[in-house]
Amino acid sequence: MAGTTGKMELKAVGAVPKSGKGRGLHPRRSAAFKQWSVAMLWRTAVIAVLLGTWEALVRAGAVNAFLIGSPSAIFRAAVSMLESGQLATDAYATVKATVAGFALGSLIGSIGGLLLWFSKTISRIIDPFIVALNGVPKIALAPMIIIWFGSGLTSKIVLAAVSTFIVALMSACQAAHQIDESQINLMKSFGASKLQIFTKIIVPSSLPWIISAFRINIGLALVSVVGGEFISSDKGLGHMIFVEGNLFNLPAVWAGVFTLMLVAALLYACVSIAENRLLPWNETKSKAKRTPSV
């Protein structure tokens, strides 16, 4: 986080030559770094205390290690699954299905939602259908999708794509329709065609909304894939957690859950990085150094 903040300020300052405001950069950056380190220290402390208490309670016999598991057993389970390569195989299968489904659904949904800008009539007609589809928990479609696409990777990708498609479509459509009318009038006063208005105004100004839908969608995709793996599959973290759960192998289940957390955090971080890369002007928005008026 500290690194990103520092970069934002650099860009904002770099964007305004001769503003002479660069002097404030270094102290602010180190202050942010200090805040970040303090927060990290506390986070580590919280985790250490939680795990320590858990382990102590299990060792003292205060809680049932068979039903709850213990940090040391989880660690051993994780190490053995890492050594056998099972954890990596499962994590890879889940990540692959999630990323593929997310990319497919978000891409098709976003493009479709943007294109709806061209016809108010069509978007008005399909609006209730989209709302209805959005209301259905997509995991309810999993049994059907597994029947149609098999229990392998494809059905998980389709499931994730279906879940993310609707959100992407709705936010892109909404973003495209809420463009300021005077912005469009300005383009028309230059003599712009509808296609020019679309490519030069509608698409770029919808991007922030589309990308913030990505943040929601990466989580949705993961939930769908894991849900699909619960129902029917031969690998993946969801599959592993489900199988080990049926065997009452709680340490392995925990190891799977922690891996999922890690995967979710990594995927989310990737989307955030992509967001900052794709929307450089957004960074400068809040941090902008104002030049004196007139």
Add this chain to the structure above:
Amino acid sequence: MHGLAAAEYRSGFHKKEQAAIAVRDVTKSFLNTAGEEIRVLDGISMEIRQREFVSIVGPSGCGKSTIFNIIAGLLEPSSGSVLVGGADIGQSTGHVGYMMQRDLLLPWRTVLDNVTLGLEVQGIGKKDRQTAAMDYLNRYGLDSFAKAYPSALSGGMRQRVALIRTLVTQPDIILLDEPFSALDYQTRLVLEDEILSILRNEGKTGVLITHDIEEAISVSDRVIVMSKRPTYVKQTYEVGLAAEHGSAMKARSDVRFKSFFEQIWSELDIQMGRLS
């Protein structure tokens, strides 16, 4: 033969003296949500001369922006016609430059890329449009901001960039729809003067919509006062203080300034009294 040539010559000559904008009996009605017809413009006629700077003032909600949208070809009048440079605009757009209340700079484009927007729409090559844009940015001291994003600029700077974005497409006529209203007072005074001198310098015809009577008097050759809705042209004042003094700022200290203000104010005041 000779007669025809003479007629052609005369009409050609006449075209040169043609009003920059001629609005002829323009009416505009809208349907409200209840399906009733609401008449906004009630037979507007006005002529704007070449290289003239005219302000249109009127009570708020009187349809000033509607007139602009019709002149720019963004809205179709219910009846009547608009001639720009003697030619009926029909449903075409792109014959006037339009500067709006808000600068409408695109936040994802740098100042340079914002300025070239109009040229880009008109299909001019990247090199040519950047050269043209840098030329204008240089001329008006904004070249050092070419690579900056609009968010880094102050409100006054942003409006200057918006004006240059309009100028760079080289329209003969520029419509200004309350471009100073969002600015603080000092910035506004400086910018009024600046924009006026830029338009004179470039030989443009300017039409300004404003609700600020002082602003209208200080910058205009003529002030057109509109009635409340349904709108018609109530009165026209030949002001010309800015042209006489060479500056909008100096026009404000002219002895006639106050009497113009009182006359125009009373035209508007009566209507406001009736409205409330």
